[in-house]
Amino acid sequence: MQKKNKNIIISDATLRDGNHAIRHQINKKQLEIYCKAAEKAGIDIVEVGHGNGVGASSIQVGLSNLSDLKMLETSRKFLKKTKLGVHIIPGFATIQDIKIAINVGVDVFRVASHCTEADITQKHIDYIRGNNRKAFGVLMMSHMASKETLLKEAKKMEEYGAQGVILMDSAGAYVPENVSERISFIKRKLKNLPIGFHAHNNLGLAIANSIEAVKAGASMIDGCARGFGAGAGNAQLEVLIAVFMKLGIKTNIDLYKVLDCGDIAEKYLMDVIPSISSTSVVSGLSGVFSGFIKHVAKQSKKHKVNPRDVFFELGKRKAVAGQEDLILDVIKNMKKNKNKPI
Amino acid sequence: MIKKINVAILGTGNIGTDLLFKTAKSPYLNCTLFSGRSNLSPGIKMIKKTISKNKNKFKNLIVSSKSVQSLIKESNKFDIIFDCTSAIFHKKNEKIFKNLNKKIINLTPTQNGYMCIPVLNLDECNKSLELNMVSCGAQSSVPVAYSLAKVFKKKIKYIETVSTISSKSAGPATRLNLDEYIYNTQRAITYFSGIKNAKAILNLNPAVPYINMQTTTYAQIKKKNINKSELKKFKDVLKSTILKMTKYIKGHKMIIEPIITDNIISVKTSTIGRGDYLPKYAGNLDIINCAAIAAGEYYAKEKQKHNN
Numbered sequence: 001m002q003k004k005n006k007n008i009i010i011s012d013a014t015l016r017d018g019n020h021a022i023r024h025q026i027n028k029k030q031l032e033i034y035c036k037a038a039e040k041a042g043i044d045i046v047e048v049g050h051g052n053g054v055g056a057s058s059i060q061v062g063l064s065n066l067s068d069l070k071m072l073e074t075s076r077k078f079l080k081k082t083k084l085g086v087h088i089i090p091g092f093a094t095i096q097d098i099k100i101a102i103n104v105g106v107d108v109f110r111v112a113s114h115c116t117e118a119d120i121t122q123k124h125i126d127y128i129r130g131n132n133r134k135a136f137g138v139l140m141m142s143h144m145a146s147k148e149t150l151l152k153e154a155k156k157m158e159e160y161g162a163q164g165v166i167l168m169d170s171a172g173a174y175v176p177e178n179v180s181e182r183i184s185f186i187k188r189k190l191k192n193l194p195i196g197f198h199a200h201n202n203l204g205l206a207i208a209n210s211i212e213a214v215k216a217g218a219s220m221i222d223g224c225a226r227g228f229g230a231g232a233g234n235a236q237l238e239v240l241i242a243v244f245m246k247l248g249i250k251t252n253i254d255l256y257k258v259l260d261c262g263d264i265a266e267k268y269l270m271d272v273i274p275s276i277s278s279t280s281v282v283s284g285l286s287g288v289f290s291g292f293i294k295h296v297a298k299q300s301k302k303h304k305v306n307p308r309d310v311f312f313e314l315g316k317r318k319a320v321a322g323q324e325d326l327i328l329d330v331i332k333n334m335k336k337n338k339n340k341p342i
Numbered sequence: 343m344i345k346k347i348n349v350a351i352l353g354t355g356n357i358g359t360d361l362l363f364k365t366a367k368s369p370y371l372n373c374t375l376f377s378g379r380s381n382l383s384p385g386i387k388m389i390k391k392t393i394s395k396n397k398n399k400f401k402n403l404i405v406s407s408k409s410v411q412s413l414i415k416e417s418n419k420f421d422i423i424f425d426c427t428s429a430i431f432h433k434k435n436e437k438i439f440k441n442l443n444k445k446i447i448n449l450t451p452t453q454n455g456y457m458c459i460p461v462l463n464l465d466e467c468n469k470s471l472e473l474n475m476v477s478c479g480a481q482s483s484v485p486v487a488y489s490l491a492k493v494f495k496k497k498i499k500y501i502e503t504v505s506t507i508s509s510k511s512a513g514p515a516t517r518l519n520l521d522e523y524i525y526n527t528q529r530a531i532t533y534f535s536g537i538k539n540a541k542a543i544l545n546l547n548p549a550v551p552y553i554n555m556q557t558t559t560y561a562q563i564k565k566k567n568i569n570k571s572e573l574k575k576f577k578d579v580l581k582s583t584i585l586k587m588t589k590y591i592k593g594h595k596m597i598i599e600p601i602i603t604d605n606i607i608s609v610k611t612s613t614i615g616r617g618d619y620l621p622k623y624a625g626n627l628d629i630i631n632c633a634a635i636a637a638g639e640y641y642a643k644e645k646q647k648h649n650n
Binding site: 058060091092095114117122319326329332 | 500502504506509514517518520521524525541543544545546547548549553556558560562597598601606608610
């Protein structure tokens with residue numbers, strides 16, 4: 001359970017994960033409005049950028065409306081006490097991209113890899129620490145690895161210099177037992193390493209899983225205003241703060257002001273309010289990256305296949321984040337096999 | 343009767359050891375020196391064991407743990423050096439390589455040497471003493487980028503390539519050098535296609551059974567309407583390019599033919615390895631090794647022509 005007098009750090013991914021939901025088309029005005037609201041609410045960290053982080057604007061995942069530089073410069077202007085954070089996936093982003101972010105004045109770098117591949121983050125974490133910026137490690141799609149593997153990978157990140165490690169439930173596949181089992185195990189072995197948790201709501205458990213994470217010893221929790229994030233969305237930030245209040249879990253956040261963040265996000269950021277669509281449920285069940293939902297929906301419609309089948313097939317193939325090009329491959333194979341005489 | 347050209351392999355890791363097996367199958371190359379830094383390296387141990395079991399295998403091969411020093415000592419025994427060490431090591435020994443005055447085929451992630459994509463530029467490669475094999479992603483995507491540029495020329499705004507490889511096939515050096523992979527692959531795409539705006543992405547996937555290497559290459563075209571004759575022409579150029587590639591990398595094929603979505607053309611290829619020393623799913627390692635062998639063999643053939 002939470003240490004006395006130590007508030008839970010809230011990392012707000014609205015302007016990064018939410019970008020998935022609007023095909024990475026966020027604009028300057030939206031960044032400005034939301035950053036101001038987050039600053040007022042006393043959010044600890046606001047993450048900004050393309051859905052897959054800096055350097056990830058691509059045909060594969062989606063081309064950004066604004067360059068990384070523009071997004072970060074704009075947000076920097078309106079964040080004072082609140083820290084500006086970025087997500088980085090080596091393989092997409094390079095140290096060149098990190099240099100740009102450092103020059104703009106990004107405070108927090110969250111360096112991510114698929115949950116079994118922590119060693120690709122070594123150089124990047126090292127570079128960030130060498131430049132006196134805060135670096136966290138992120139293990140994405142963490143439902144795909146055992147607690148022992150996650151411990152091993154978290155340990156590597158700690159050795160590289162990460163000042164904390166965040167487990168991401170990128171597919172929204174966790175049930176509360178999965179969260180407590182993994183986080184308490186890692187926490188027992190790596191007592192001094194702050195652990196974070198990033199939930200998705202595919203199975204309607206984002207808030208429940210985040211509470212479970214804190215109970216198991218996590219000290220950093222991710223949320224998104226109105227749940228604005230990939231697929232079914234993330235742990236809804238304002239709900240998270242309210243529930244934490246009720247449970248006596250302390251944060252640095254003002255309730256009314258964070259409720260405003262939710263209203264502002266609904267009014268200015270999103271096309272539709274995140275909901276758990278039937279494909280989101282299947283994405284969670286099959287353990288496939290939430291960011292795939294828009295791509296699967298588009299391709300399934302075009303090729304007249306059932307998106308649910310596509311998700312289960314992607315799950316069988318153990319697709320990782322960044323493998324959006326596998327979707328078409330899966331659909332083509334499904335169609336080919338369908339036409340085969342039995 | 344073909345007289346084989348002698349080669350030295352520096353570095354006895356996965357890449358070097360697989361190359362040794364490939365030279366043993368080559369009608370043009372003969373490996374005389376296999377040199378690493380430690381007698382305990384799995385590659386050296388394995389080769390020594392193979393030789394002790396069968397005296398006829400790897401005849402006249404010197405196995406050494408004296409690294410570059412053995413290159414200097416045995417320098418009269420070979421004409422080509424395959425450098426399968428690391429970027430740092432390659433740079434450190436630049437001078438020694440130069441003084442040896444041999445053909446160098448550089449498989450490390452440095453930018454030293456003339457970039458070689460066998461299906462595109464073997465002829466020009468003979469003019470340079472040092473060749474650079476770039477990266478696995480470049481070996482699979484650059485021929486596609488080149489074919490795109492050949493047909494659509496200045497209409498292309500941007501090229502992007504995404505490779506996904508099995509985690510198991512990505513050794514510690516690959517993992518530590520992801521940035522170099524990206525820079526070098528992008529540089530090669532720009533060099534061979536003339537398109538300045540290029541991006542390379544690499545994914546590692548740990549799925550079991552291990553996945554084969556897959557590469558998707560995209561081009562963003564300036565105008566929306568790509569006419570049918572251009573698309574047909576592109577398909578023809580691409581097919582013949584890939585067919586030529588299969589002469590040196592047999593397991594390379596197109597798995598999704600060119601598709602147009604709005605103003606984007608995409609092509610997907612997959613590469614299955616030959617399974618000489620490395621497992622078949624490691625198509626990423628095989629494609630760069632097969633390309634290096636193709637470059638070595640071409641050099642050997644040309645050298646013989648001149649000698650006759």
